[in-house]
Amino acid sequence: MRHLEELHDNGWEKVSSAQLGAQLGLTPSQIRQDLSCFGAFGQHGYGYDITQLSGALKTILGENAKLNAILLGAGNIGKALLCNFCFEQCGICMKAAFDINPEYVSTKIFGVGIYDAKELENYVKNNRVDIAVLCLPKAAAEENAALLKQLGVEAFWNFTNTELFPPESDAIIENVHFSDSLLALSYMLTERKEKNVEPNKRLCG
Amino acid sequence: MRHLEELHDNGWEKVSSAQLGAQLGLTPSQIRQDLSCFGAFGQHGYGYDITQLSGALKTILGENAKLNAILLGAGNIGKALLCNFCFEQCGICMKAAFDINPEYVSTKIFGVGIYDAKELENYVKNNRVDIAVLCLPKAAAEENAALLKQLGVEAFWNFTNTELFPPESDAIIENVHFSDSLLALSYMLTERKEKNVEPNKRLCG
DNA sequence: TAGATTGTTAATCGATTAACAATC
DNA sequence: TAGATTGTTAATCGATTAACAATC
Numbered sequence: 001m002r003h004l005e006e007l008h009d010n011g012w013e014k015v016s017s018a019q020l021g022a023q024l025g026l027t028p029s030q031i032r033q034d035l036s037c038f039g040a041f042g043q044h045g046y047g048y049d050i051t052q053l054s055g056a057l058k059t060i061l062g063e064n065a066k067l068n069a070i071l072l073g074a075g076n077i078g079k080a081l082l083c084n085f086c087f088e089q090c091g092i093c094m095k096a097a098f099d100i101n102p103e104y105v106s107t108k109i110f111g112v113g114i115y116d117a118k119e120l121e122n123y124v125k126n127n128r129v130d131i132a133v134l135c136l137p138k139a140a141a142e143e144n145a146a147l148l149k150q151l152g153v154e155a156f157w158n159f160t161n162t163e164l165f166p167p168e169s170d171a172i173i174e175n176v177h178f179s180d181s182l183l184a185l186s187y188m189l190t191e192r193k194e195k196n197v198e199p200n201k202r203l204c205g
Numbered sequence: 206m207r208h209l210e211e212l213h214d215n216g217w218e219k220v221s222s223a224q225l226g227a228q229l230g231l232t233p234s235q236i237r238q239d240l241s242c243f244g245a246f247g248q249h250g251y252g253y254d255i256t257q258l259s260g261a262l263k264t265i266l267g268e269n270a271k272l273n274a275i276l277l278g279a280g281n282i283g284k285a286l287l288c289n290f291c292f293e294q295c296g297i298c299m300k301a302a303f304d305i306n307p308e309y310v311s312t313k314i315f316g317v318g319i320y321d322a323k324e325l326e327n328y329v330k331n332n333r334v335d336i337a338v339l340c341l342p343k344a345a346a347e348e349n350a351a352l353l354k355q356l357g358v359e360a361f362w363n364f365t366n367t368e369l370f371p372p373e374s375d376a377i378i379e380n381v382h383f384s385d386s387l388l389a390l391s392y393m394l395t396e397r398k399e400k401n402v403e404p405n406k407r408l409c410g
Numbered sequence: 411t412a413g414a415t416t417g418t419t420a421a422t423c424g425a426t427t428a429a430c431a432a433t434c
Numbered sequence: 435t436a437g438a439t440t441g442t443t444a445a446t447c448g449a450t451t452a453a454c455a456a457t458c
Contacts, residue, residue, distance in 0.1 A: 002366070002385065016439065025372025028439090029427050036441055044433040044440045061388045062395030076285040081383075083281050090387050130394060155394040157387060161207070167230025172397065174390035176381070178286075180207065182295050182362060183266045185379035189335060189360040190267030192377065221415065233415090234451050241417055249416045249457040 001061060004054040016047035063091035067130040069157075070123070071097040072144055074104045074114050077159050078135035082109045092131065096123060120144070124151045133157045134164070145171075206266060209259040221252035268296035272335040274362075275328070276302040277349055279309045279319050282364055283340035287314045297336065301328060325349070329356045338362045339369070350376075 003024060007015060017028040024031075035041055035048075041056050042048045058064055069092050071078055078097065087094045099105060100117045107114050115123065123129075132148050134141050134156060141160035148156075149165070155172040158164055161179055165171045208229060212220060222233040229236075240246055240253075246261050247253045263269055274297050276283055283302065292299045304310060305322045312319050320328065328334075337353050339346050339361060346365035353361075354370070360377040363369055366384055370376045 001388065002382070003368075006367075018439080023372075027427060029429095030425090032439090032441065033426080040441065042440050045438045046434065047439065060392065060395075062391035063388065065391065065395045065398075067391060067394065076288045080281040080285040085383055087387075090384055090391060092387065092391065131390060154397070155390055157390055162211075163208075167228075172390060172393045174386050174393075176383070176386055177207070178290055178381070179295055181379050181381055182292075182297065183206065183268070185336065185360055185362055185377060186267035186270065186272060186295060186297065187265065188377045188379075189272065190265075190270045192359070193270075223415080232451060234453095235449090237415090237417065238450080245417065247416050250414045251458065252415065 001054060001057050004050055004057070008050050008054065012050055014047045014049055015053075017042070019047075058091075065091060066093065067091065068093050068095050068128050069131040069133055070095055070129050071112070071133040071135060072099075072117075072120070073097075073135035073137075073140070074099040074101070074109060075135060078133075079109055081133065081135065081159075082112050094133075095127065095129070098123075121147065121151065124148060124153065129153050131155045131157060133159070135159045138162050206259060206262050209255055209262070213255050213259065217255055219252045219254055220258075222247070224252075263296075270296060271298065272296065273298050273300050273333050274336040274338055275300055275334050276317070276338040276340060277304075277322075277325070278340035278342075278345070279304040279306070279314060280340060283338075284314055286338065286340065286364075287317050299338075300332065300334070303328075326352065326356065329353060329358065334358050336360045336362060338364070340364045343367050 003020070004015075017031040020026070020031045021028040032042075035053075038060050039056065041053045069087065071082065071094065074082070074097050078099075082094070082097065094112050097109065097112050097114045098117045098120045099114055102116075104114045105116045129148075130153070132145070132153050132155070134145060136144060138160055141158070141162060142164060145156060145158075145164040149169075149171055156164055156174070158173055158175045159178075161177060163175070164173055208225070209220075222236040225231070225236045226233040237247075240258075243265050244261065246258045274292065276287065276299065279287070279302050283304075287299070287302065299317050302314065302317050302319045303322045303325045304319055307321075309319045310321045334353075335358075337350070337358050337360070339350060341349060343365055346363070346367060347369060350361060350363075350369040354374075354376055361369055361379070363378055363380045364383075366382060368380070369378055
């Protein structure tokens with residue numbers, strides 16, 4: 001999706017699975033087979049019309065679903081998201097943010113009102129909330145996630161450094177674990193450096 | 206790793222592959238086989254000593270490698286990372302940040318000095334830089350990543366919403382693509398809602 | 411010794427790749 | 435029609451799971 005938009009911005013109108021594959025580091029087969037899971041978006045002998053394909057993907061990804069979100073925790077990360085991240089572009093409507101800090105309450109960040117955390121339950125009961133964005137400290141996150149789940153919120157975008165629910169939970173969770181990500185990078189770099197020094201003791205690809 | 210630390214904090218001393226699997230939503234086999242890629246950390250008939258295992262994983266992940274990092278772009282996201290993210294705990298030493306905004310230059314955020322972006326090249330030439338954390342707007346990110354790569358920086362923690370290098374590049378990149386993440390969530394939620402409404406037109410798992 | 415649980419080998423499953431008929 | 439490229443079926447490959455001998 002991201003790549004298709006880039007191509008579109010650069011004036012491309014069509015693209016073949018071979019081109020897409022080369023640009024993304026995938027095989028043409030993979031492009032075609034993955035897309036075919038969701039339908040037939042290409043034209044034989046021509047390729048994929050970029051506008052058409054990205055339109056279809058948008059629908060599949062739910063960008064047209066008009067989902068409502070709220071944000072919990074207007075600290076540094078929460079603020080950074082509200083200010084910098086374009087929820088709109090992902091088809092998400094950011095409705096409200098909640099915090100316990102009285103300094104923040106009743107202010108607005110980038111057009112989004114900050115409410116007292118005490119009002120959270122009431123808000124969720126009276127408004128449709130599809131996605132909760134969690135930017136809280138660990139303990140508060142678990143507590144609030146459980147509450148929200150109970151109130152019917154199904155999806156969580158989790159910036160806390162914890163698993164919110166046990167594996168058997170049916171909540172939909174997308175974790176953004178910064179430390180996992182950085183450690184993965186650290187691992188890849190460390191591994192490469194070791195390989196360069198002692199090229200004979202590697203295991204497992 | 207994260208889970209082992211949690212167990213440790215809760216007073217656990219040993220854990221079996223069956224327990225770990227249940228807690229993480231994996232099969233015991235997977236736990237054992239994945240760990241065995243890197244060595245034999247358990248004891249037959251006993252399980253894994255948590256301190257010992259997490260110590261071993263730390264080394265594997267490079268937490269003991271003492272890597273140096275710099276951060277580019279002290280805007281909202283950059284600031285949030287500097288203030289809230291514990292690089293230390295991942296074994297990373299955050300040495301310096303760079304920005305073009307004269308308001309930021311020569312100040313400090315959370316103990317990390319902000320320098321003028323003009324000094325970047327000079328700094329990298331005179332100091333070891335293992336990891337560059339990119340919190341820049343797209344265009345600037347590509348430019349700076351190319352420069353850093355040329356100066357010998359191998360690893361990039363990328364908070365830009367773009368691919369920094371073509372797939373064939375040998376740079377080590379860990380992307381944190383917020384919009385990808387949110388769209389994945391949006392997809393899962395949309396898919397579930399559709400399934401509930403029309404339970405008969407699903408494809409591909 | 412009996413019980414538990416590992417590390418590893420073999421069996422199964424799913425995902426990726428290759429091939430090709432269909433078709434624009 | 436010839437050339438290009440899709441969507442899909444079959445072949446290959448790798449990853450997950452199951453099984454079990456080794457051992458604490």
